[in-house]
Structure formats: C-alpha cells, structure tokens
Amino acid sequence: MASTSIAERRAEADGSLEGWRTRALAFEAEISRAVIGQPHVVRLLTIALFARGHVLLEGDVGVGKTTILRSVAQALGGPFERIEGTVDLMPTDMLYTAFVDDDGKPRVEPGPVLRHGEDLAVFFFNEINRARPQVHSLLLRLMAERSVTAFGKEWSFPHLQVFADRNRVEKEETFELPAAARDRFVMEIGVDTPADPEVRRELVFDPRFHDVDGLIGGLKTGVLDHRGLNDAGRAIQASVKTSRTLEQYVLGLWDALRLPASVDVAIEGVDMGRLILGGGSPRGVSALVRCARVRAWLEGRDMVLPEDLRAVFAPVMAHRIFLDPIYELRRDRIVRDLCAQVFERVPAP
Amino acid sequence: MRVLLAATALVALVHPAAAQVSGLQMSGPRPFGLLLGDVFTLTTQFDVAKPFKLDPAALPKPGPVTYSLDLRSLKVDERSGPDGATRYEMAAEYQTFYAALEAIEQTVPPFTLAVVGASGERVEAKSASWTYLTSPLRPIVATAGGGATAFALQPDAAPIAKSLRPAEIQTGVALGATLLALLLLAWSRAWPPFHRRPSRPFAQAARAVAKVARSGEDGWRAAALALHRAFDISAGKRLLGDDLGAFLSARPAFRSYEASIKAFFDASRAAFFGGGRVALPAEDLKRLARNLAAAERAA
Numbered sequence: 001m002a003s004t005s006i007a008e009r010r011a012e013a014d015g016s017l018e019g020w021r022t023r024a025l026a027f028e029a030e031i032s033r034a035v036i037g038q039p040h041v042v043r044l045l046t047i048a049l050f051a052r053g054h055v056l057l058e059g060d061v062g063v064g065k066t067t068i069l070r071s072v073a074q075a076l077g078g079p080f081e082r083i084e085g086t087v088d089l090m091p092t093d094m095l096y097t098a099f100v101d102d103d104g105k106p107r108v109e110p111g112p113v114l115r116h117g118e119d120l121a122v123f124f125f126n127e128i129n130r131a132r133p134q135v136h137s138l139l140l141r142l143m144a145e146r147s148v149t150a151f152g153k154e155w156s157f158p159h160l161q162v163f164a165d166r167n168r169v170e171k172e173e174t175f176e177l178p179a180a181a182r183d184r185f186v187m188e189i190g191v192d193t194p195a196d197p198e199v200r201r202e203l204v205f206d207p208r209f210h211d212v213d214g215l216i217g218g219l220k221t222g223v224l225d226h227r228g229l230n231d232a233g234r235a236i237q238a239s240v241k242t243s244r245t246l247e248q249y250v251l252g253l254w255d256a257l258r259l260p261a262s263v264d265v266a267i268e269g270v271d272m273g274r275l276i277l278g279g280g281s282p283r284g285v286s287a288l289v290r291c292a293r294v295r296a297w298l299e300g301r302d303m304v305l306p307e308d309l310r311a312v313f314a315p316v317m318a319h320r321i322f323l324d325p326i327y328e329l330r331r332d333r334i335v336r337d338l339c340a341q342v343f344e345r346v347p348a349p
Numbered sequence: 350m351r352v353l354l355a356a357t358a359l360v361a362l363v364h365p366a367a368a369q370v371s372g373l374q375m376s377g378p379r380p381f382g383l384l385l386g387d388v389f390t391l392t393t394q395f396d397v398a399k400p401f402k403l404d405p406a407a408l409p410k411p412g413p414v415t416y417s418l419d420l421r422s423l424k425v426d427e428r429s430g431p432d433g434a435t436r437y438e439m440a441a442e443y444q445t446f447y448a449a450l451e452a453i454e455q456t457v458p459p460f461t462l463a464v465v466g467a468s469g470e471r472v473e474a475k476s477a478s479w480t481y482l483t484s485p486l487r488p489i490v491a492t493a494g495g496g497a498t499a500f501a502l503q504p505d506a507a508p509i510a511k512s513l514r515p516a517e518i519q520t521g522v523a524l525g526a527t528l529l530a531l532l533l534l535a536w537s538r539a540w541p542p543f544h545r546r547p548s549r550p551f552a553q554a555a556r557a558v559a560k561v562a563r564s565g566e567d568g569w570r571a572a573a574l575a576l577h578r579a580f581d582i583s584a585g586k587r588l589l590g591d592d593l594g595a596f597l598s599a600r601p602a603f604r605s606y607e608a609s610i611k612a613f614f615d616a617s618r619a620a621f622f623g624g625g626r627v628a629l630p631a632e633d634l635k636r637l638a639r640n641l642a643a644a645e646r647a648a
Contacts, residue, residue, distance in 0.1 A: 245621040303623040
C-alpha cells in the first residue's frame with residue numbers, strides 16, 4: 001500500500017470507496033501498533049478523520065493522549081504542527097513567530113499555523129484549556145472556517161484537522177472552553193487507562209513503549225492520503241443511506257436528550273425536569289449522523305444502524321449537552337448515564 | 350286386657366232347671382271405652398249335672414245379633430266339673446258396629462242354654478247379659494274442648510330435611526379448584542388477565558405477531574416491531590442487534606433459537622434501516638414468536 005503513489009490513490013478514491021475502507025482499516029492497524037488497549041479511541045479518531053471533524057481528547061495525565069494524536073498525524077502523513085497551550089499564549093503566537101535575526105533586525109515569520117502553508121493536515125493543540133479565551137477565539141475560526149487572516153491575506157486550509165487535548169485533573173490557571181468552541185469539535189473522546197491487565201503490563205514493562213519518539217517514528221507514514229479525505233468523506237456521506245425509520249430514531253434520540261423526562265430517563269439524585277439547559281444543537285445532531293455514516297461504512301455496511309449511532313453518540317453529543325450549573329460538578333457521571341439511558345429508552349426501530 | 354269381673358250373675362233360671370244347671374258365671378273385658386269395630390270376648394262358665402248335657406243345636410249361630418252387634422264365633426269347651434257335673438266354658442266373640450255420637454250404654458242380650466237329659470227331657474236356662482259403654486270416634490279435642498292430648502290428631506310428620514352441606518362444600522371446593530387451575534393455566538400461558546405480565550413479553554408479542562404478520566408488508570413491520578418491543582422488555586432496555594450475544598448468554602432458554610433470532614434481527618435491519626424488502630417470511634416470524642413465547646414459559 002505504501003508503494004502506491006498519491007495520484008494512484010486519488011484515482012482509486014474516485015471510483016472505489018472500498019479501497020478507502022481497506023486503507024482506513026490499515027490505518028487503524030498501524031496506529032494500534034503504537035497505541036494499545038485503546039481500540040475504541042483509534043476507531044473514533046478514524047471516524048472523525050473521515051467525517052472531517054476536529055477532535056478533542058480528554059483524559060488523565062499520562063494516559064497517552066499526545067501519543068495517540070502524534071501517531072495519527074504520523075500515519076496520516078501530511079504537514080503536521082503542534083502548539084502548547086499556556087496562559088501567556090496569544091493568538092498571534094499561533095500565526096506569527098517574532099524574533100531578532102542574525103543582523104539584529106526584528107523579523108516576523110509565519111507561526112505554527114502558517115508554517116506549512118495551506119496544505120496543513122493536522123494541527124495539534126496541546127493542553128488547550130491552558131490557553132486564553134482570545135486564543136480559543138482564533139482557534140474557533142480556524143476550526144469552523146478552516147481559514148485565518150494573516151500577513152494581510154486570507155489563508156485557507158482545506159485539509160486541516162485540528163486535534164486538541166486537555167487534562168481534566170487540573171483546574172488552576174486554566175480557561176474552560178466556551179460552548180461555541182466545544183461545539184466545533186465533532187467529538188470529545190475520553191481516554192482512560194486501559195483496563196486489561198495484560199495491556200497495562202505491556203505498557204509498563206515493554207521498553208518499546210518507553211521511547212515515544214521511537215515508537216511513533218516506527219509507524220508507516222502516509223497510510224491515508226490527507227488530500228483525499230475530503231472527497232472520500234463526501235463520497236461516504238453520499239453512499240451510506242439512512243432510512244426513514246432511522247431518521248425518526250435520531251429525532252427520537254434528540255428529543256430524549258432535550259427532554260429526558262419524556263422518555264422516563266431517571267438518574268439518581270437528579271431532578272430531570274431542570275437538568276438540561278441545552279440538549280444538543282442541530283450542528284451536533286448532524287455531526288452525529290455524519291459520524292454514524294462513517295462508522296457504518298467502516299463496518300462494511302451501506303446503511304446506518306442504531307448501533308452506529310450508539311457507538312459515536314457519547315463522544316459526539318456528550319460535550320454538546322449543557323447542564324444546569326448545580327449539576328456541572330457531577331457532569332461526567334450524569335452525562336454518561338443520560339446517554340446510556342437515552343439508548344435504553346428510545347425504541348429502535 | 351281382659352279384666353275378669355268377680356261379679357257373678359245369678360241368672361233367674363227356669364225353676365225346674367235349677368238343679369240341672371248351676372254355677373253360671375260370666376266374665377268380659379272392661380265394660381267401657383269400646384269403639385266402633387272393636388272385638389270383645391265374653392266367657393260364660395257353668396256346670397251341668399249328670400246325666401244332662403248341653404244341647405249344641407240350641408246355641409246361637411255366628412252372625413248378626415242385633416243391628417249393631419255381630420257374633421263372630423262361639424267356642425265351647427267341655428270338661429269334668431266338681432261333684433260329677435260337667436263344666437262348660439263358652440267363649441263368645443262379638444264385634445260392635447255401633448257408631449256412637451256420645452258415650453252410651455249398650456247391652457249384649459243373653460242367649461238360651463238348653464240341656465237334654467238321658468231320657469230326652471229338656472231344660473232351658475238363660476246366659477247373662479252384658480252391658481258396656483261405647484265411645485264415639487270423634488276427636489277428643491272436639492268434645493273435651495281443646496288441649497293437645499295423646500288422643501288428639503297429631504300434626505303430619507315433618508319431612509326429614511337432609512343436610513346438603515357436605516355436597517355443597519364438595520361442589521364449592523371442586524369449583525374453586527377448577528377456577529384455580531384455570532387461573533394457573535392462564536397465568537402460565539399469559540392469557541388474559543395475565544396477558545400483560547411483565548415477565549411474559551413474548552407471549553404477548555406472539556399473539557400480536559399471529560394477528561398481523563400476514564397482512565402484507567405493513568403487517569410484517571408491525572409484527573416485527575411487536576417482537577422488538579418484546580425483546581426490549583425482556584432485556585430491560587432497547588435491544589439492538591449488536592447486543593444479541595450478551596442477551597442470549599444471559600438467557601440460556603432462548604439460545605436454542607439463536608439462529609432464528611439473528612435471522613430476524615438481520616431481516617429487521619434490512620427492512621427498517623436498509624430500505625430493503627422483507628426477507629423473512631411471515632410464517633417464520635410467527636414461528637419464532639411462538640417458540641420464544643414457549644421458551645420464555647419454560648425458563
């Protein structure tokens with residue numbers, strides 16, 4: 001596969017989604033060489049790639065968020081940039097690099113976002129919640145429109161995919177992402193420590209996992225062609241069908257999310273009548289359907305099933321649910337229960 | 350009981366016969382309280398000196414004596430008496446037909462006793478008469494003016510009211526047992542009123558499926574939905590095709606139908622989400638629903 005040229009692959013993409021699917025599975029397999037015990041995270045990232053959505057990874061410190069994203073960037077190929085979120089990071093720091101050159105003159109060069117020009121494939125924002133709201137604001141535009149204005153002109157990044165991560169342990173010197181920014185992420189994927197003792201043993205004792213650079217460097221690069229993803233994504237959305245029944249089902253899920261009490265969702269210690277302030281935006285639900293289509297395609301089907309919706313529901317929808325502030329502290333558990341119960345209550349088909 | 354009366358009636362005999370017939374005595378029953386149709390016997394005893402003998406031809410013949418008194422029979426007993434005489438004992442049985450309206454005195458008339466000597470000389474004597482009181486047959490209540498006595502008309506014997514309680518109890522028990530058995534059967538088969546038993550969703554679904562499965566594609570869809578709802582209830586949540594493995598491993602009773610269940614879910618996917626045609630015949634759907642209901646009952 002690595003031997004085929006990009007041009008050949010593109011030609012193939014036009015005619016055959018099947019080829020893309022084979023490569024997508026190969027891509028997953030490649031990442032799984034470096035990332036073990038997280039098959040669902042890898043699958044969700046693959047879905048997000050083909051759904052052309054940005055992803056926020058969330059998890060404890062040291063569970064491998066950065067490793068996962070670097071692996072994806074490596075296997076995907078294409079220009080990759082990263083930036084670390086800090087409290088003094090300013091929006092311009094993403095666009096420009098200011099320094100004094102050898103001649104002692106101040107110079108301004110393109111920053112991380114612009115360094116690779118408009119071909120940028122992956123932009124990785126590490127510890128996004130440490131950056132200030134001004135930075136979030138710029139990032140919002142970059143994600144929503146895939147464009148920025150710099151050096152007096154408009155830059156467009158048609159192939160850009162933003163990956164971000166944040167740890168959920170620390171709350172000091174952090175800035176919570178605004179709702180609008182979170183809504184732009186097609187998925188928020190929670191990364192947990194693998195539960196399987198064998199995987200954990202391997203992660204701790206196998207020297208292969210001690211050297212992250214070596215681990216990622218050993219991955220094949222360019223398993224997927226980042227320039228073809230837009231077309232492949234469109235082709236998937238066009239080819240995977242949703243039946244009338246499924247559409248009804250999605251609307252049912254959406255209603256259940258907005259008014260959980262109407263389908264008898266009950267969560268311990270929660271007044272269901274006042275829990276929900278906002279239960280998923282139309283953009284969120286359309287993202288859900290997009291991701292479900294990609295998942296169905298990855299499973300080799302040309303129709304979306306409720307199982308597809310269920311597989312991507314929590315990552316796509318959970319961060320778009322806005323709770324009454326008094327329940328925010330218990331958000332993780334409440335939203336997890338809510339998503340699970342919605343699927344247990346809404347009839348399918 | 351016959352009371353022997355000591356009273357000896359010395360009958361005025363024909364003088365010449367006085368020496369030939371002696372010791373005439375008569376005894377009878379108690380001379381009162383006789384009623385219409387009563388039978389009584391008068392016994393007459395006398396001695397006849399030898400060589401005289403009683404002339405049987407002179408004795409009265411059985412038959413009416415008066416218009417209300419019949420002689421039913423007359424028996425004569427002869428044996429030797431004191432002083433060489435012959436002692437006769439006659440038992441005359443009478444029946445009175447006198448219908449008395451009130452207690453009234455009646456008399457049994459005497460009859461003639463003739464004795465004949467050896468040379469043919471004939472001597473006659475009269476037996477004693479006997480007087481008695483006949484009583485009316487009317488109820489004593491009427492005459493005595495009230496009060497229940499032993500002689501009053503007794504009320505009709507009440508019919509024996511035989512108790513039916515044991516039979517009633519047995520019938521009741523049998524009915525109760527039958528009802529209980531019917532209820533148990535209905536419960537076991539999830540018939541009404543137990544058709545909404547939460548633990549029998551498939552029994553309910555099987556009925557719904559049987560009703561609608563054959564009525565075209567819409568019917569098939571309705572039947573499939575009914576079956577899906579049964580799976581949902583049985584699983585306690587909405588059961589999707591991917592959850593079948595866990596569902597079946599938690600419910601071994603259904604495992605023998607695993608292939609049919611999978612086929613049903615595949616057909617349902619195709620019909621509801623694939624927009625395709627119905628792939629599973631209605632007959633198979635019905636059979637699956639029936640089998641699942643049976644498996645659920647057995648579980």
